[in-house]
Amino acid sequence: MAFKETFKHDFYPFKNQAEIDRVRNITYEEIVAMNGKHPNGNPNIQLDVIRNEEFENIMITDMLMRIIESDREDKKCVMIMCNPCPTYRKVAYMLKELGVNCRNVKFYMMDEWADEDGNIAPLSYKAGFGYAFNYFMVQHIKELGFKEENFIYHSNKTTPDFSKMLEQDGEADIVYSGPGWPGHLAFIDPVEDWFKPTMEEYLEQPAKVASLHPLTIAQNSLHGGFGFSGDISKVPPKGAMMGPRDAMKAKNVLDMHGITTAGSKVTWQRLTSRLCIFGQPSQEVPASILQLRDKPTHIIMSRNLAATIKEDDYFQY
Numbered sequence: 001m002a003f004k005e006t007f008k009h010d011f012y013p014f015k016n017q018a019e020i021d022r023v024r025n026i027t028y029e030e031i032v033a034m035n036g037k038h039p040n041g042n043p044n045i046q047l048d049v050i051r052n053e054e055f056e057n058i059m060i061t062d063m064l065m066r067i068i069e070s071d072r073e074d075k076k077c078v079m080i081m082c083n084p085c086p087t088y089r090k091v092a093y094m095l096k097e098l099g100v101n102c103r104n105v106k107f108y109m110m111d112e113w114a115d116e117d118g119n120i121a122p123l124s125y126k127a128g129f130g131y132a133f134n135y136f137m138v139q140h141i142k143e144l145g146f147k148e149e150n151f152i153y154h155s156n157k158t159t160p161d162f163s164k165m166l167e168q169d170g171e172a173d174i175v176y177s178g179p180g181w182p183g184h185l186a187f188i189d190p191v192e193d194w195f196k197p198t199m200e201e202y203l204e205q206p207a208k209v210a211s212l213h214p215l216t217i218a219q220n221s222l223h224g225g226f227g228f229s230g231d232i233s234k235v236p237p238k239g240a241m242m243g244p245r246d247a248m249k250a251k252n253v254l255d256m257h258g259i260t261t262a263g264s265k266v267t268w269q270r271l272t273s274r275l276c277i278f279g280q281p282s283q284e285v286p287a288s289i290l291q292l293r294d295k296p297t298h299i300i301m302s303r304n305l306a307a308t309i310k311e312d313d314y315f316q317y
Helices: 017-024 028-033 052-072 085-098 129-144 159-168 199-203 214-220 244-249 269-278 286-292
Strands: 045-050 077-081 105-109 111-114 174-177 208-211 238-241 253-257 297-302
Touching (some): 017 269, 045 052, 052 085, 052 253, 052 297, 105 129, 105 159, 199 244, 244 286
Parallel strands (some): 174 253
Antiparallel strands (some): 208 238
16 A cells, blocks of 8 residues: 555644645745735735845834824724734834824734633733733833723633624724634634634624634744743633634734744745635635635735745755
């Protein structure tokens, strides 16, 4: 019997091998040749490939632009924030240097950790996203007129009303996102807690507490908040997160694909990003729903992430 070269893992939610093979074979040259347009023809999607060293600057520039505009035009700006902690420190520094008044800004945290009983991590939890955003951003811009009540982080109190609060605020002006290893959007993982009979029902779901996929737990065990060392026992099994409806109703999405291992060419995201950006939209790859948006959606890939996927016989391990 011949040895197989592709394998079906029970824990991996996406089972369409033909689709995996198709997106894996999309080369760097083919992505660049798309010239900013998405191959599904959705005119709301802009797809750009940028230099690796410019990647963080895109997010910083977008945040600064929106916050400065909210000051100059004296209008509310509602932002759903992911967790690139050091980036926020740089944004806060620039806001202070420019003397920007942040009175009109409202931040919603995209997601947060929860324990096996569904209790959401408090703001004091040092591996938490609310803690990091508060530490790197909120505490630095209070002197710029930012109102602490406009910092909406997930908690046992706020998460049940999270999507309703967004609706009352007129929905988010911007969502900053980027997929996790199992293709999650925020912590919306491909797990039974989210699956629905139809895509229409799936897209209508609001924020809630849900289980996390094993790949999400493994991925985060490599992050600094848990010691960089694969300590899965430190990573909570559940999360609180925005719902698909919050991503679909947002006025703008900036979706960033640029995660690598300590700046090297190694990344779990290279295939995942191809499934999210170029694969058929499905509940098994949650971030792929961004392809269905009818509002401006800017997808950024670093050159490293857009690089052609190929084996390296020398760098095997």
